[in-house]
Amino acid sequence: MNKIWVFAEQVECSLDRVVLELLTKAKELAREMAGETEIAAVLLGCNVESLVESLGKYGADKVYLAESEELKLYNPSIYAPIITELVKEEDPDIFLFGATAIGSELCPTIAAQLKTGVAAHCIDMNINKDGKLVATVPSFGGKIVGEILCPDTRPQMASVKPGIFIQGEEEEREPLVEKVEVNINTENLPLKAISLNKKEIKGVPLDKAEIVFCGGFGLGNKENWEKLERLAGLFGGAVACTRPVVDEGWAPGEHLMIGTSGKSVRPKVYIGFGISGATHHVCGIKDSGLIISVNNDEKAAIFEISDIGIVEDLNKVLDQLLLKFS
Numbered sequence: 471m472n473k474i475w476v477f478a479e480q481v482e483c484s485l486d487r488v489v490l491e492l493l494t495k496a497k498e499l500a501r502e503m504a505g506e507t508e509i510a511a512v513l514l515g516c517n518v519e520s521l522v523e524s525l526g527k528y529g530a531d532k533v534y535l536a537e538s539e540e541l542k543l544y545n546p547s548i549y550a551p552i553i554t555e556l557v558k559e560e561d562p563d564i565f566l567f568g569a570t571a572i573g574s575e576l577c578p579t580i581a582a583q584l585k586t587g588v589a590a591h592c593i594d595m596n597i598n599k600d601g602k603l604v605a606t607v608p609s610f611g612g613k614i615v616g617e618i619l620c621p622d623t624r625p626q627m628a629s630v631k632p633g634i635f636i637q638g639e640e641e642e643r644e645p646l647v648e649k650v651e652v653n654i655n656t657e658n659l660p661l662k663a664i665s666l667n668k669k670e671i672k673g674v675p676l677d678k679a680e681i682v683f684c685g686g687f688g689l690g691n692k693e694n695w696e697k698l699e700r701l702a703g704l705f706g707g708a709v710a711c712t713r714p715v716v717d718e719g720w721a722p723g724e725h726l727m728i729g730t731s732g733k734s735v736r737p738k739v740y741i742g743f744g745i746s747g748a749t750h751h752v753c754g755i756k757d758s759g760l761i762i763s764v765n766n767d768e769k770a771a772i773f774e775i776s777d778i779g780i781v782e783d784l785n786k787v788l789d790q791l792l793l794k795f796s
């Protein structure tokens with residue numbers, strides 16, 4: 471029997487949305503595989519058994535459940551060895567993780583312990599005619615989209631950003647629960663998780679906004695970023711940015727970045743200012759409703775995926791919009 475596993479990432483007994491998206495994708499992959507396929511979720515935590523029901527509804531036939539006070543806060547030094555041992559015992563074919571802060575650390579850590587490969591930040595996945603996982607990943611700075619295979623070692627591991635795949639409909643399914651014994655000596659661990667402190671995000675959350683104002687390197691300075699924030703405020707929208715805008719320090723942090731290393735969004739309207747249209751960014755906006763782009767280069771690649779393209783100096787457009795709607 472084929473086995474596809476999904477890491478059921480949770481914090482304070484709340485599943486990350488990517489888990490349900492990955493379970494939905496796992497069902498799709500299972501249909502592409504020859505023979506019977508079991509989908510399992512791997513759930514670690516403390517008092518998290520209540521999450522089993524949701525995991526079943528979105529596709530898990532089985533849930534490997536490891537519960538202990540030591541697993542209350544995520545700690546790679548505790549989580550990784552438990553999962554690595556479980557993989558060695560059960561030998562799954564495919565193991566999927568969310569490319570979240572936790573998944574982006576845990577997935578390669580486990581892969582290194584198992585001496586297998588990871589396709590990180592995939593934007594699609596399918597099964598080829600030999601039954602192997604083909605992971606699609608933007609490569610060479612996003613100039614090409616590569617297909618990554620892990621032909622010789624198991625499991626074939628991959629990570630995917632939240633929002634890349636769509637969460638499917640619920641189905642009635644009661645998964646089998648297999649309890650995993652937790653025997654970890656926490657005495658001499660290199661890392662200790664002490665507490666969880668949540669950062670408060672101001673304004674409309676990017677993944678919930680109906681209108682997103684996204685700034686690119688063409689903004690040229692922090693003043694234009696602040697204008698973009700004012701504009702977003704006027705429309706009840708959210709601000710977002712590309713990689714260089716974070717690197718320049720114009721935007722307050724990576725949590726506003728869209729793309730393969732950032733967030734994937736599906737707003738009703740996305741308006742981009744001074745964005746060239748690199749694959750690494752575009753894959754995070756491709757499912758948006760209306761895409762409007764402002765760029766002073768008429769040949770910019772962003773226009774190829776835009777519904778409305780404005781060839782103009784963004785300074786002019788920003789000022790006029792603020793004047794009209796303030």
Ligand SMILES: Cc1cc2nc3c(=O)[nH]c(=O)nc-3n(C[C@H](O)[C@H](O)[C@H](O)COP(=O)(O)OP(=O)(O)OC[C@H]3O[C@@H](n4cnc5c(N)ncnc54)[C@H](O)[C@@H]3O)c2cc1C
Nearest residue numbers: 686687688712713729730731732744745746751765766784
């Ligand atoms: C592994 C990897 C992961 C990455 N992940 C991400 C990611 O998640 N998200 C992301 O965004 N990037 C990511 N990148 C970077 C990505 O490849 C691009 O470099 C980046 O998206 C380009 O950002 P940009 O379009 O803002 O800047 P540029 O490519 O520099 O484009 C700026 C645009 O602004 C226009 N412009 C300039 N002045 C004006 C003006 N006055 N008025 C109007 N238009 C103007 C220019 O014509 C140009 O098209 C990643 C790269 C790698 C290698």
